Amino acid sequence: MALALVEVGVAFGGFRALTDVSLSVAPGQIVGLIGPNGAGKTTCVNVLTGFQRPTAGRVALEGRDVSALPAHRMRRAGVARTFQAGRLFGGLDVLDNLTCTGVGLGLGRSEAELQASELLRWMGIAALESRPAAGLPYTDERRAAIARALMGAPAYLLLDEPAAGMSEPEATDLAALIRRIASERGTGCLLIEHNVGLVLSVCSDVVVLDGGKIIERGDRAVILNSTAVREAYLGAHAEAA
Structure with a gap:
């Protein structure tokens, strides 16, 4: 394994x-x-x-x-990854960045949104949910990118x-x-x-x-x-x- x-x-x-x-x-x-x-x-x-x-x-x-x-x-x-540049979708808020990833992985919209919200809470950054990705401070952008990579519960x-x-x-x-x-x-x-x-x-x-x-x-x-x-x-x- x-x-x-x-x-x-x-x-x-x-x-x-x-x-x-x-x-x-x-x-x-x-x-x-x-x-x-x-x-x-x-x-x-x-x-x-x-x-x-x-x-x-x-x-x-x-x-x-x-x-x-x-x-x-x-x-x-x-198998998920992050990038050296965060590559978040700047026109979306943080929750929708994660939700889009979940939908792309085959989840329904409501299921993806629920998982995204739970992930942000688990990481301690739930306050970022409605923040536009384009305006995030550097460190928060990195955390949001990690949260997005964790959508779908990747094994790696x-x-x-x-x-x-x-x-x-x-x-x-x-x-x-x-x-x-x-x-x-x-x-x-x-x-x-x-x-x-x-x-x-x-x-x-x-x-x-x-x-x-x-x-x-x-x-x-x-x-x-x-x-x-x-x-x-x-x-x-x-x-x-």
Whole structure:
């Protein structure tokens, strides 16, 4: 029972964005994916969610090869994601952003609206229901985007740099939310982040990419003690942790 990349490669012409990448996320598990800019993190997310087909290897969803499934079918199969830019529907309020997603997943309008309202309450942001998405403060926009991704109770949630631009207290609140998503909803989470402290605080397993290849994987201790990771990405972060 997992969402996995199995020896995946992605090439764009002569450029290899990913080479022989394997990773997996199980229900209720939080896995981190870190690396410097251009390491291939977002390409991994795009492959896992059907936005990009692998040129080698495969994507497996609970044992089934889903490499050829497009994004909308992956979403209906229980694989959701957020984006670096929130991508909310600016002309709608927050409740309708979530409701539209529910309807797109096959729920009736009233059922989708009820689920959306319950999700916002569960996340502690019910006060945002009637707020226009276009006018939300940055952090609230990120929270609303996560709530929208949770519509339909996906088994897996891929978070693409959700803490970008957040203050330390806001990132701490986000970490608590991610833990709740995994523990209370049983959702497997893949966290792609530049905030290394956040990743190491919530993830049971961390995968490190550099140049489209995995250079290290393991728990907090393994990552912080890895010379390869320190040289490729962490630098001063490792010294200060």
